[in-house]
Amino acid sequence: MDLLPLPPQIPPDELTRGLGRIILSQDDIQHRIAELAAQISEDYAGCNPLLIGVLKGVVFFMSDLLRAITVPVRLDFIAISRYDPQGRGKGPVRLIKDLEETVEGQHLIFVEDVIDTGLTLSYLLRLLRARGPASLEVCTLFNKPARRLANIPLKYKGFDLPDRFVVGYGLDYREAYRHLPYIAELRPEVLNLA
Ligand code: IMP
Ligand code: MG
Numbered sequence: 001m002d003l004l005p006l007p008p009q010i011p012p013d014e015l016t017r018g019l020g021r022i023i024l025s026q027d028d029i030q031h032r033i034a035e036l037a038a039q040i041s042e043d044y045a046g047c048n049p050l051l052i053g054v055l056k057g058v059v060f061f062m063s064d065l066l067r068a069i070t071v072p073v074r075l076d077f078i079a080i081s082r083y084d085p086q087g088r089g090k091g092p093v094r095l096i097k098d099l100e101e102t103v104e105g106q107h108l109i110f111v112e113d114v115i116d117t118g119l120t121l122s123y124l125l126r127l128l129r130a131r132g133p134a135s136l137e138v139c140t141l142f143n144k145p146a147r148r149l150a151n152i153p154l155k156y157k158g159f160d161l162p163d164r165f166v167v168g169y170g171l172d173y174r175e176a177y178r179h180l181p182y183i184a185e186l187r188p189e190v191l192n193l194a
Helices: 012-016 026-043 059-068 119-129
Strands: 019-024 050-054 074-082 093-097 107-115 135-143 156-160 183-186
Touching: 026 059, 026 135, 026 156, 050 059, 050 119, 059 107, 074 119, 093 119, 107 119, 119 135
Parallel strands: 050 074, 050 107, 107 135, 135 156
Antiparallel strands: 019 183, 074 093
């Protein structure tokens, strides 16, 4: 069998162009995820909880978290879009992909990459609560308390972050930088290109 040609080497500075200081290293993040997973495994032994994420940013955290959890869990995703004539992604929330699993009577853990104002999550939690789950808790890797506008009950939290725009580990800037295994600031001149 012929081997596929290797992709051309991408120079490292293409992947990290525009990045500023690294805020959390890959080790910091993975270590904290192991702690969160241990806590969830203890709290949900025998419960077979359903972990729910919003596409797309959370897939990195979700897959690392799931692999570190030591009790049976199930996984499902929703997708939303926010119509916003100004294109800043802050319009009303519209569900574009619903869950495949039934929620009624289930133990739910809503898994988030980052909670900022909390408005999106607050809407989604209301929607899930209306479907009658047995329990519903929130697990976020990153939390930005400074701009919170909605009261979010946070049972599991990885890190508090300052009110700065950061990228990496699922967080993007115009769909770039998601795949970085760490969290970094963006240099101001990049953000000013908006
Ligand atoms: P909110 O909590 O409703 O304000 O929305 C949170 C969403 O804003 C997240 O799911 C991210 O898509 C986005 N977000 C918030 N802070 C950052 C950041 O620092 N970098 C990248 N995306 C962010
Ligand atoms: Mg998100």
